Amino acid sequence: MEKAKLLIAEDEKTQRDLLEGFLKKEGFSVEAVANGREALRMLEGNFFDLALIDYKMPELDGLQTLREIRKLYPDFPVVMMTAYGTVETAVASMKEGALDYLTKPIDLDELLLMLQKVIERSTLIKENKELRTQLQDRYQFTNIVYGSSVMEEVMGLVARVAPSQATVLIRGESGTGKELVANAIHYASPRSQKPWVKVSCAAIPETLLESELFGHEKGAFTGATQRRIGRFEEADGGSIFLDEIGDLSPSTQVKLLRVLQEKEFQRLGSNLNLKTDVRVIAATHRNLEEAIQKELFRQDLYYRLNVISIALPPLRDRREDISLLIDHFLKKYSEENQKSISDISKEARALLLRYPYPGNVREVENLIERAVILCRGEMITTQDLPFHLREEKSETLWESSEKQKSLPESLEEIERDSILKALHQHQGVQTKAAESLGISERVLRYKIKKYGIRQ
Ligand SMILES: Nc1ncnc2c1ncn2[C@@H]1O[C@H](COP(=O)(O)OP(=O)(O)OP(=O)(O)O)[C@@H](O)[C@H]1O
Ligand SMILES: [Mg+2]
The missing domain is CATH 3.40.50.2300 (Response regulator)
Structure with a gap:
């Protein structure tokens, strides 16, 4: 023992x-x-x-x-x-x-x-609890799916910053995968065996957030009937994920700044300085520069957080990823729902590839999950997609979110998507991918190079 x-x-x-x-x-x-x-x-x-x-x-x-x-x-x-x-x-x-x-x-x-x-x-009990959350998170880490060169760059940066102790700020629209990347950083860091604590700053009422983060002593405020250990204390030795950091109140911003500068904080209702060794990984979908201008966000805190900044591009700027994401979620949700759905009809796929995804990857995920649940056969058809995707209007939706593309540009996009999908389906074996695309291997190699597809 x-x-x-x-x-x-x-x-x-x-x-x-x-x-x-x-x-x-x-x-x-x-x-x-x-x-x-x-x-x-x-x-x-x-x-x-x-x-x-x-x-x-x-x-x-x-x-x-x-x-x-x-x-x-x-x-x-x-x-x-x-x-x-x-x-x-x-x-x-x-x-x-x-x-x-x-x-x-x-x-x-x-x-x-x-x-x-x-x-x-x-x-x-303790080990079980830790193991379960770690397994869940790690499972996600190995499942960051991408094929675009912009995402490849992002992931290269993730791999380089993970082993360091640096504070990281992850930015990007809602649903672009900020939390997924935060997980990846923690689990690829030397702190991976230590606590990984997540706090959503927007989800907790302002009055409770400080006690959530820093803890409080018994009697610190009305209702504080017992001492509470804060999340920073809990995360000691490991990392803390501060999600929606742009939503912090001014007084919490000051306290967080102090943690970042001095590696020290106090529980609410106590003068005792507690030391902490925590790596901060923060995320926001807000425009912090704008918030600074409006004096909603402290500039000094911004500089402390922004040591390394990782910007996740919206899905509309990496449309090559859509096809791979569709296949990934199709597999994931068929397994989860114990269905043997192996493919998507040409028409349904075309609709899915055309849609603008204002909700980014999360929206792809939700659409596919819904389709898998609704699907009666072994192939997802347009019937399994929500109405707004099937309407012709989705064309307009698509146009309104981005400038009109020229025909050659659109064709190239379709071509690139098909190649990515074929490669993915055949585990990167070019002979087979070329065969399924109906082109020669030489032409395929040329196109892979042309579109900068990662092999
Ligand atoms: N590249 C990817 N590969 C696989 N799944 C992804 C990818 N990006 C995001 N996801 C999935 O999409 C969903 C949304 O991702 P995540 O929660 O990380 O987004 P977020 O940027 O934190 O969004 P929000 O700002 O709304 O909190 C999650 O279920 C995540 O697993
Ligand atoms: Mg998130």
Whole structure:
């Protein structure tokens, strides 16, 4: 078993020494105190895996101590030690949230067994939780799909900045993949095994955001009934994703600036400076320069955040990606919905390729997911696409979002899309891709070069 850290609160010295000695010999790291108050003080400043608390103590008894602990650390495991035969006290303790109880005189073997169980259980729960979110995020990392040269450049930058400690600002319209890229940076960084904490600055009411980010002490404001650890503390050693950073209030901007400059912050309602080692990755879809002009965003904070800036182009500026994204989401959602949809009809694909996607990649994703769910056969048809795509008007929609393209330009676009799709379908094997396109391999090679397609 890994060396766990235990706190013992017991007023009788002989009993306390006995327990401390025994548990240390068994390889635990132990702090022993004589009463409930000292126990609380110990918990304030140190990390423990578990506390063993005597029920009968002067001043603050075991039950009162347990209640105080619950207020500060709702999930912290506490085991109560009660006198033999007092079942009621044991029951009361369990009701107040003790994990277990031991009756005195304490059977040391029983104690050991229980500790093993408790600690294994809590590390298991913790590991499971971490593993699950990491797996989810990592799955996304390997699934950044692109074929355009603009995205290739972006991903090159991502790969170069990931291993550094630099603060990164990710910009781009809604749905362009900012969060996906943020995940990629964290998981390709030396901090990948450490916490990856995400905060959406726009989703949390302004009044709560500061306490969310920096934590608060009990009583810091009305309703602060227990101490709360902030997200910066949680992220210590790892990275924090500050999404929608453009929505921060002026006072939060000042505090964030301080974290970036001094690597220090305070919990709300406390003067204690806490050190933090956190890499900040921020994202916004807003125009920060404009916000600075309007004095909504601090320039000094902007410079601190903008050490490295990654701009994700809107999908309309990388239309070569659309075809690959369609195929990617088709596969993803057929698997997820246990359907065996293998393709999209020519007409449906043409509609999908023509659509302007004001909602960027997210809109491609939503359209395909919807189509997969609606689709009855093995091929998606125009019937599975929403009406606004099928209307002739979508032509106008498309025009309004971008300047009219010349015919040769449009034809080139279609050609490039078809080539990308063929290559993707045949895992990049050019002979096969050329065959399916009905052109010679030599012509295909020429066109790949012409369109700068990544191989
Ligand atoms: N290149 C890509 N390859 C595969 N999936 C992508 C790609 N880009 C985005 N997605 C998917 O599109 C959806 C939107 O992406 P994401 O949430 O990262 O966008 P965002 O820029 O953070 O948007 P918002 O500003 O609205 O928060 C997600 O489900 C994401 O997995
Ligand atoms: Mg986002």
